[in-house]
Structures are given as C-alpha cells and as structure tokens.
Amino acid sequence: MTDNGDNKTSAWNNPDFRPDLAFAKLTEEMVERIGSYGREEIFPANVPLFTHGERQVDMFVVLDGQVDVSLPTSNGESKVIAHHQKFDFSGELNLLTSQGSLVEARTVKESRLLRIPRNELQRLMRAEGDIANLITSATIWRRIGIIGEETSGIVLMGLVNDAETTEIQRFLVRNNYPHRMVEAPAEEISLPDNELSDHESTLPAVILSDGRTLHRPTITQLADELGITELPDPNMIYDVTVVGAGPSGLAAAVYAASEGLCTIVIESTAPGGQAGTSSRIENYLGFPTGISGQRLASRAQLQALKFGVRFAISRPTITAEQIDGIHRLTLAGGIPVCSRSVVVASGAQYRKLSVENYGQYENRGIYYAATAMESVYCRDNEVIVVGGGNSAGQAAVFLSGVAKHVHQIVRGNALASTMSQYLISRIESSSRITLYTESEIGKLEGESSLERVTWINRKTGESTVKPIGSVFVMIGAEPNSGWLFGTVRLDKKGFILTGGTDGFEQTTYATSVPGMFAVGDVRSNSVKRVASAVGEGSVVISDVHRYLADHRNNVAAEPNSALAALRLANAATAPQN
Ligand SMILES: Cc1cc2nc3c(=O)[nH]c(=O)nc-3n(C[C@H](O)[C@H](O)[C@H](O)COP(=O)(O)OP(=O)(O)OC[C@H]3O[C@@H](n4cnc5c(N)ncnc54)[C@H](O)[C@@H]3O)c2cc1C
Numbered sequence: 001m002t003d004n005g006d007n008k009t010s011a012w013n014n015p016d017f018r019p020d021l022a023f024a025k026l027t028e029e030m031v032e033r034i035g036s037y038g039r040e041e042i043f044p045a046n047v048p049l050f051t052h053g054e055r056q057v058d059m060f061v062v063l064d065g066q067v068d069v070s071l072p073t074s075n076g077e078s079k080v081i082a083h084h085q086k087f088d089f090s091g092e093l094n095l096l097t098s099q100g101s102l103v104e105a106r107t108v109k110e111s112r113l114l115r116i117p118r119n120e121l122q123r124l125m126r127a128e129g130d131i132a133n134l135i136t137s138a139t140i141w142r143r144i145g146i147i148g149e150e151t152s153g154i155v156l157m158g159l160v161n162d163a164e165t166t167e168i169q170r171f172l173v174r175n176n177y178p179h180r181m182v183e184a185p186a187e188e189i190s191l192p193d194n195e196l197s198d199h200e201s202t203l204p205a206v207i208l209s210d211g212r213t214l215h216r217p218t219i220t221q222l223a224d225e226l227g228i229t230e231l232p233d234p235n236m237i238y239d240v241t242v243v244g245a246g247p248s249g250l251a252a253a254v255y256a257a258s259e260g261l262c263t264i265v266i267e268s269t270a271p272g273g274q275a276g277t278s279s280r281i282e283n284y285l286g287f288p289t290g291i292s293g294q295r296l297a298s299r300a301q302l303q304a305l306k307f308g309v310r311f312a313i314s315r316p317t318i319t320a321e322q323i324d325g326i327h328r329l330t331l332a333g334g335i336p337v338c339s340r341s342v343v344v345a346s347g348a349q350y351r352k353l354s355v356e357n358y359g360q361y362e363n364r365g366i367y368y369a370a371t372a373m374e375s376v377y378c379r380d381n382e383v384i385v386v387g388g389g390n391s392a393g394q395a396a397v398f399l400s401g402v403a404k405h406v407h408q409i410v411r412g413n414a415l416a417s418t419m420s421q422y423l424i425s426r427i428e429s430s431s432r433i434t435l436y437t438e439s440e441i442g443k444l445e446g447e448s449s450l451e452r453v454t455w456i457n458r459k460t461g462e463s464t465v466k467p468i469g470s471v472f473v474m475i476g477a478e479p480n481s482g483w484l485f486g487t488v489r490l491d492k493k494g495f496i497l498t499g500g501t502d503g504f505e506q507t508t509y510a511t512s513v514p515g516m517f518a519v520g521d522v523r524s525n526s527v528k529r530v531a532s533a534v535g536e537g538s539v540v541i542s543d544v545h546r547y548l549a550d551h552r553n554n555v556a557a558e559p560n561s562a563l564a565a566l567r568l569a570n571a572a573t574a575p576q577n
Contacts, residue, residue: 017148021137021141022138022142022145023082023088024137024138025086026087026134028087030130034114038058038061038120039114039115040114041112041114041115042111042113043065043107044107045107045108045111049106050090050105052104052210053100053101053209055100057095057101058116059091059135060084060089060115060116062084062089062111063086063111065110066084067083067084067090068084069082069090070106071102071104071146072151079151081103084105090105091139091142092138092143093139093140093143093176094227096305096306097311098230099228103146126307136302136306140302153179155207156168156179156205161365163362164203166363167219167363168219170270170373171269171270174272175270201215208225220332222314223314223315229314230310230312231312232266232312232335232337236338237340238263238338239256239262239263239339240263240264240339240544241263241265241327241339242266243329243344244268244345244346244520244522245270245301245345246276246297246347247273247275247297247300247533247537248519248520248534249267249537250297250303250534250537252345252540253304253537254538256541256544259545261545261548265304265310266316266329266331266337268315270314271297271300271311272297273297275293275530276294277293278292279372279398283529284530292371292372293371293530312331315335316332316483317329318331319483319487321487322513325515325551327340327516340515340548341516342515342516342517343517343537343541344518344519345518345533347520347533349477349480350474350475350476351473351475351476353386353475355442356444357445361471364446364450365444365450365469365471368472370394375399375403378399378403378469380403381469381470382404382405382466382467383469383470384471384472385407386475387475387476388415388418389418390418390419390420390423392472392474393415393419393420395474396427397430407436407468408435409439409441410438411438412437415435436464438457438458438459440455441454441471442454442463444471452465452467479493484496489511495524497524498517498518508539508543509523520533
C-alpha cells in the first residue's frame with residue numbers, strides 16, 4: 001500500500017503507474033510456500049530493517065504488524081512512500097542487484113516478519129516461478145515510482161554541454177539509476193574544504209544519498225560506489241562468462257542461467273550495447289509500435305538477474321588465456337575471472353569521422369546516439385546526422401520530431417542501397433529533413449563546444465556553413481576484438497572467425513580456441529541486427545552445454561587440474577581497484 005504524500009509530480013500519482021503490480025500482495029498459500037526459504041523474527045516498534053545505501057539487503061515479508069518505507073527528501077527529512085502490512089514484502093530493484101538501497105524500511109509497531117536472506121532469495125527466484133514473477137514485476141514498478149520522485153537517488157551537478165557530465169549522465173541513464181541533474185553555473189558551486197583550487201576542477205560532482213560528494217568520479221568508481229557493478233567471485237570457476245551485454249550477450253546470459261549454468265556477464269559500459277543507443281527499434285519481433293533499445297536491454301537484464309546472473313559493469317575485459325582447459329580473463333584493474341567456457345559478445349563500436357579537431361567535440365556536440373537524452377540538446381535547433389544506414393535514418397526521423405531542422409549528410413549518391421525503404425520514405429516525405437548526397441563534413445568550430453559546421457559537396461565543391469551545435473555520427477562500426485588479438489583467429493577486418501573455418505570445431509559459433517564461442521556483431525559474417533544477435537546468443541548455449549559436458553568429463557578424469565588452474569590464474573595477478 002502506498003502513501004502518496006502531497007507530491008503531485010511523483011510517479012505514484014501518474015495514471016500510467018501500476019500500484020497493483022508495484023504493491024502486489026503475496027497470497028497465504030505463497031507465504032506458506034516461501035516459509036522454508038527464510039526464518040520468522042519478531043522486531044520491536046521503530047527499528048530500521050535496512051537503511052539508505054545498505055547493500056545486499058534481505059527481503060522481509062510482513063506476517064503481523066507494519067513496516068514503513070521512506071525516501072530521503074531534499075530538506076533532510078524523509079517521505080513515507082509505502083506502508084507494508086500483512087503479506088506485503090519489502091525491497092525494490094536492489095533485491096535483484098548489488099545496488100545500495102535507495103529507501104529505508106522501519107517497523108511502525110512490533111512486527112512478526114519472515115526474513116528471506118539474499119542467497120535463499122536467489123534460490124526462491126529460480127524454484128518458485130509464479131512468486132518470482134510477482135516479485136520481479138513489483139521491483140520494476142517500485143523502481144519506476146522511485147525514479148519519478150523528485151528527491152530520489154543521487155544528484156549529478158555539472159556544467160551545460162560538459163563532456164564529463166554527459167558521460168556520467170549517460171552512464172546513469174543507461175543503467176536506470178535514479179538521479180537528478182543540476183546544471184549549475186561554476187560560480188554557484190561551493191568548494192569542499194578548500195581542497196580544490198578552482199570551481200571547474202570540482203565538476204562534475206555526484207552527491208550520494210548519504211550526503212557524501214564525489215568530485216569528478218570515474219565511471220568505474222561510480223559503478224563500484226553505487227553497486228552498479230558486482231565484481232567476480234575470485235574463488236569461483238564460472239560455467240559461462242559472457243563478454244558484452246548487448247543483445248547477443250544478454251540473450252546468452254538469460255539462456256545460460258535459465259538452464260542452470262553459473263553465469264557472469266562482463267560489460268565495459270552499460271547493458272544494451274549499440275541497440276541501447278537506438279531511440280526506437282521497429283523491426284524486432286513482437287513490438288508492433290517499436291521499442292527503445294534501452295527498454296529492451298533493461299527488460300533483458302532483469303530477466304537475467306531473475307535467473308541469478310551476476311553483472312560486472314564498467315569493467316572491460318582486456319586479456320584472455322586458457323590454462324589447463326580453464327579460461328582466465330583479466331578485467332581492467334587486473335581483476336581475474338575464471339570460467340569453463342566463454343561467450344564473446346563484445347559487438348562493435350562507432351566509426352569516427354576524419355576531421356580536424358574531431359576529438360575535441362566528442363560529447364560536446366558530436367554524438368553517436370540519438371535518444372531522448374541527446375534530443376534535449378537539440379530542441380528547436382538545427383542538427384546534422386551523418387550516415388546513410390538504418391541507424392542514421394532512424395536518428396534523422398527521430399530528431400525531426402524535436403529539432404528545428406535535420407540536415408542528413410551522406411557520401412553516396414542515394415540512400416537506397418544502405419537504408420530500409422520505410423525509413424527512406426519517411427525521410428523523403430519530411431519537410432524537416434534535407435538530404436545532402438555525395439557530401440561530407442569539412443570543418444568543425446567552436447570554443448568550449450561545437451558551434452559551427454561546414455560541409456562540402458564532393459561533386460560540385462560547394463560548401464555550406466551553418467551555426468549547428470549537434471552532429472550525430474552514424475557511419476557504421478568496427479569490431480570490439482582488440483582484446484583478443486593473438487588469442488583467437490580474426491578475419492581481415494578484425495571480426496572473429498567461427499564455425500569450422502580452417503578445421504577448428506565444427507559448430508557455428510565455435511572460435512579457434514576450445515570452449516570460446518563468439519556471437520552477434522563481433523562474429524565474422526554475422527547479420528548486424530538485433531534479432532540475429534539475440535538469436536545467436538540464445539542458440540550458442542546449446543553448443544556451450546555440449547562443450548561443458550565433454551569438458552567436465554575431462555576434469556573428472558583429472559580432478560585437481562581445474563583447481564590448480566584457478567590457483568595459478570589467481571596468483572598470477574593480484575586484483576587492484
Ligand atoms: C543507433 C543504432 C540503431 C540501431 N537500430 C537497429 C534496429 O532498429 N534494428 C536492428 O535490427 N538493428 C539495429 N542496430 C544494430 C544492432 O543494434 C546491433 O546489430 C546489435 O546491437 C548487435 O548486438 P551485439 O550484442 O552483438 O553487440 P553490441 O550491441 O555492440 O554490444 C556489445 C557490448 O559489448 C561491450 N564490450 C565491448 N568490448 C568489451 C570488452 N572488452 N569487455 C567487456 N564488454 C565489452 C560493449 O560495451 C557493448 O555493450 C542499430 C545500431 C545502432 C548503433
């Protein structure tokens with residue numbers, strides 16, 4: 001049950017909010033069933049069960065009594081957002097992740113509660129499907145409600161159009177972490193204990209819910225601090241390590257974990273991959289009106305979390321080797337992960353333009369994604385989209401709904417060979433998009449951010465200069481396979497060769513290294529689409545099962561070899577953060 005208070009802007013009052021799902025009660029039969037996963041405890045009145053920032057909190061089911069859940073407010077007090085009574089349960093998205101708690105829960109009167117510890121909760125989620133679905137959906141809706149609260153989460157304070165602020169904001173948005181942006185002019189920022197000499201050097205700043213401030217945090221620092229990342233267990237040999245949490249990696253993780261394999265996903269940035277940067281994917285089966293890549297990724301990540309997948313976010317994999325049949329990956333910071341098999345799903349990254357001063361304007365006017373976040377910078381301004389593929393087409397159509405005008409620049413003489421017909425038709429019929437064929441960007445100018453762009457028609461030599469502050473570059477991608485150079489066989493462009501080429505294992509996704517598979521955009525000759533990436537990620541798990549069955553037999557014949565490999569691997573590099 002919720003208490004909306006008088007905050008009329010909160011999500012709890014939004015007609016689209018689903019309180020019936022956010023605060024669904026367990027039935028008596030369900031509570032009986034889950035009794036064996038926990039233990040009954042009696043708590044006196046006014047006792048905190050968990051508080052803000054606390055990690056790995058247990059789940060509490062109210063058997064008798066009342067538990068109130070509150071969020072901190074900006075004036076230092078707290079606002080009650082839910083009263084949990086008989087057969088209500090505590091927790092939101094952080095029940096499934098390692099994120100710190102965003103809320104505090106406290107008994108109102110003496111209460112008899114069923115405490116379900118975290119490890120038992122994971123067992124419950126795997127074994128009791130109907131209850132797992134009820135809990136998962138409640139955690140999502142509760143998080144939606146919390147994100148809608150004006151005072152929830154952390155505060156990101158930064159300067160307008162600042163590259164570091166944009167990078168942090170993108171990281172928080174793509175990881176669905178509740179936050180508020182405060183665009184503060186430098187002179188309004190108070191300095192912390194005179195330890196930093198000028199205002200700019202303190203920004204961007206992140207104010208955590210416990211009041212601490214992080215000045216110019218790195219993404220890795222922030223991911224660790226907020227519990228967005230969950231580091232690998234150094235004493236564990238995982239059944240499968242998936243590198244990359246784009247559509248193919250997320251699919252592999254869901255299928256692996258749902259089929260009982262102990263699975264970890266390593267992701268250098270945020271779940272979603274390239275698809276996560278798409279404002280609307282319209283050709284993925286089952287979504288007739290399209291779905292944003294970020295939403296698709298969030299759903300898939302939740303599905304994976306429900307099955308117990310561990311996510312190490314913001315830690316790129318930098319090397320891979322195999323010792324006595326065990327794969328040993330090293331993550332940034334020297335963190336080792338040992339695994340019986342590896343699914344490489346590291347996809348591809350955007351190509352850049354070769355124009356002078358280009359790097360200076362990345363995230364300060366040059367963007368590689370056109371989502372709701374970037375659209376804020378171009379409202380009622382003219383913008384440029386560079387590229388003639390589907391992603392550029394989607395961006396142009398999307399931005400034409402917010403920007404004053406979209407100039408689409410392509411090197412070819414038409415769109416037809418590179419773009420789907422439905423997008424070409426929309427571009428041609430839009431009065432807010434102008435197409436410039438056989439053209440390219442010639443010059444970028446601006447003081448601290450992009451202010452002016454020149455483009456040139458290569459055929460006529462005619463150049464156009466316009467005061468434009470946002471350029472969306474969508475000119476294809478290169479494989480993220482650099483970390484595998486010298487380890488697996490790659491094609492001439494750096495994509496991973498799979499499927500029996502030159503005699504290695506005869507399954508479609510096997511690479512030249514036994515037990516290492518590759519799926520999605522990073523694989524040579526793959527179809528570069530969301531649906532095919534998801535398909536490959538799902539199907540590869542049957543290859544993994546076959547490989548593990550053989551491999552386990554080998555390990556059983558030599559029982560000490562896997563442990564010896566793990567010891568060797570972990571001794572080789574001590575983790576540093
Ligand atoms: C803007 C845009 C719009 C698109 N729209 C559509 C569309 O409408 N329909 C469609 O079918 N396709 C679309 N695509 C293509 C589609 O998104 C890709 O084919 C798909 O995302 C490929 O999935 P993937 O999992 O193989 O790789 P990716 O999506 O590239 O994901 C790879 C992941 O691996 C991570 N990673 C990379 N290296 C490492 C490392 N060393 N360690 C750890 N993690 C690493 C990356 O951070 C990334 O998250 C679009 C692409 C873009 C860019």
